[in-house]
Amino acid sequence: MPLLSEDAKGVYVITVTPFTESGEVDWDSVDRMVDFYEEKGVTGLTILxxxxxxxxxxxxxxxxxxxxxxARAHVPVVVGVSAPGLAPMRELADSVMGMGAAGVMVAPPWTLKTDDQVYAFYASVAEALGKTPWVLQDYPLTTNVTIAPKVIDRIVRDLPTCVMLKHEDWPGLAKIGALRATSERGETRRISILCGNGGLFLPEEMRRGADGAMTGFCYPEMMVGVVENFARGDENRAHDIFDAYLPLARYEQQQGIGLASRKYVLAKRGVIASPTLRKPGASLSKADIADVENLLARQARRLTEIGA
Structure with a gap:
């Protein structure tokens, strides 16, 4: 499998980890999940x-x-290797790259407070990972680390093994525009930008210069449809597809039960055997399940209306 590069485009779906009801890894569901995502047309997988x-x-x-x-995938696999220290990060990265991974993803630790600290951390990451291509995960809503466009530009200029930004800032559309402007002026390399946040802003992100999505959703075909139609220049069709799935995507972005609802739908679709989250983890109430079922019914009707 080729290594991840700054030309990467499409949908690298963030996978769930299937567990049995007792909390053990469900290996049969792992296999079924990989097959499912590929059948829905994803470009790559991002695990861990x-x-x-x-x-x-x-x-x-x-x-x-x-x-x-x-071993099972026929598409590139990116592996999250974020860790409190560089040694375990390097150990896992070396291990998965030896297995055939396309690259790795690294989020900043919450202890970083200044621009210089963020840059120094990623300079250390690049040194520790050697030739391994890596993704800078920019997710301040979770990490509490804000990375300004000028810092990302500096990282891109100085650290050639950084080939992708996983953009998950919110609000963050202006950040995409700023990063694309510096590369268009020739001040930095143009790296791949794939976006997260459950795809909630995917059409707008594509319009600002993103190359696709790197996020999770129980209907990955939504993201595939949006990205493919943007690539064909059919923004109206991309928006029609996006609009049909948006209510469920919005529901999935709730703190606490969002992942539980995603796993519930994946189990309902036959992708994973159980919607169980490993403890500590949320579970859906009867009222939550009723919400999801209502959204699924309305989504099905809307998809029929637009012929999707």
Whole structure:
């Protein structure tokens, strides 16, 4: 599988981690999940992210999941390797790259407070990872680390193994525009920008210069449809598809039960056997399930109306 590059485009879906009802990794569901995402047309997979419940996994489980997914996938796989220290980060990165991963993703630790600290951290990451291509995960709503466009530009100029930005700032549309402006002026390389936040702003992000999505949603075909139609120049069709799925995507972005609702729908679709989150984790109430079922019914009717 080719290595991740700054030309990457499309949808690199953030995968869930399937668990049995007793909280063990469900390996059969892992296989089924990989097949499902590929059948829906994703460009790549991103595993061991925050919504993949990576912090709840042991180091051995993380390696085994990476090995299983990489061996089964026919698309590039990016692996989240964020860790409190560089040594475990490098250890996991070396391991998954040896398995055939396309690249790795690194989020900043919450302790970073200044621009210089952010730059110094990623300079250390680049040194520790050597030739491994990596994704800068910019998700201040979770990490509490704000990375200004000028800092990202500096990282891109100085650290050639940074090939992608996972843009997950909110509001962040102006940031995409600022980053694209500096590359268009020739002041920095043009790297890939894939966006997160459940795809809630995907059409606007594409219009500002994003190359696609790197996020999760129980209907990855929404993101695939939006990105493919933008690539064809059919923004109206992209918006029609997006609008049909938006109510459910919005529901999925709730703190606490968002991931539980995503897993509920994936289980309902037959992708994973159980919607279980590993403890500590939320579960849906009867009222929550009624909400989701109502949204699914309305979504189905709307998709029929637009012929999608």
């Amino acid at each position: 992210g925050q919504l993949g419940e990576a912090p709840k996994l042991t180091s051995e489980e993380s390696r085994k999941i990476a090995e299983r997914v990489i």
